């Protein structure tokens with residue numbers, strides 16, 4: 001099977017996206033997408049600015065658009081379920097993600113801003129970034145084993161502000177050791193996204209990093225391309241260079257949703 005334009009990591013005005021659901025659909029159709037899945041941020045009581053605003057209005061709008069665009073694109077109703085988020089009643093797929101540290105009963109964002117991340121490392125982890133990394137990956141491990149998501153979202157979000165290894169050396173022995181321990185404690189053959197959100201914004205590389213990607217590949221993980229779309233323009237993204245790079249990393253196939261079916265295709 002050849003390359004399929006499909007994206008199931010899509011945010012809209014119902015959470016922290018910048019465009020309406022309908023505008024996202026129109027842009028995806030214009031760019032020849034076969035399948036578009038919506039994945040709002042699940043409800044968390046401590047970060048109501050970024051999570052789903054009103055689930056009933058969301059689902060009503062989704063149902064209206066699903067009928068309206070049924071001849072143009074396959075729409076799916078998914079969720080980006082945070083480790084601490086509320087699981088909705090109905091969904092076509094779950095992207096499981098970790099966005100917060102939970103320390104001493106309080107929640108701190110992993111990816112809100114660089115300044116905020118530094119403050120958290122300093123005040124919560126006594127300035128020891130490796131303690132923050134360990135805490136993050138313990139949550140990732142717990143999330144994978146307990147939420148059992150269909151897709152693992154941005155596996156190494158902890159690197160969000162680590163451009164130029166500003167906070168820690170991603171090639172260091174310490175970091176590799178933490179990754180190895182995490183991978184030992186989760187099953188093989190899972191599906192992880194290759195999340196292009198940060199890369200498309202020009203703020204850093206893809207998730208997972210090159211090292212982690214190879215480690216997951218050795219664990220027979222499947223990979224799914226994901227725009228982590230927050231605005232309609234990203235559907236014009238050209239995947240050619242990324243695919244070339246993935247091939248060089250010895251990745252032979254990718255998977256995606258084609259309608260409700262999860263399918264593999266060679267690259």
Ligand SMILES: [Zn+2]
Nearest residue numbers: 080097153154
């Ligand atoms: Zn996320």
Ligand SMILES: [Zn+2]
Nearest residue numbers: 009011080228
């Ligand atoms: Zn997202």
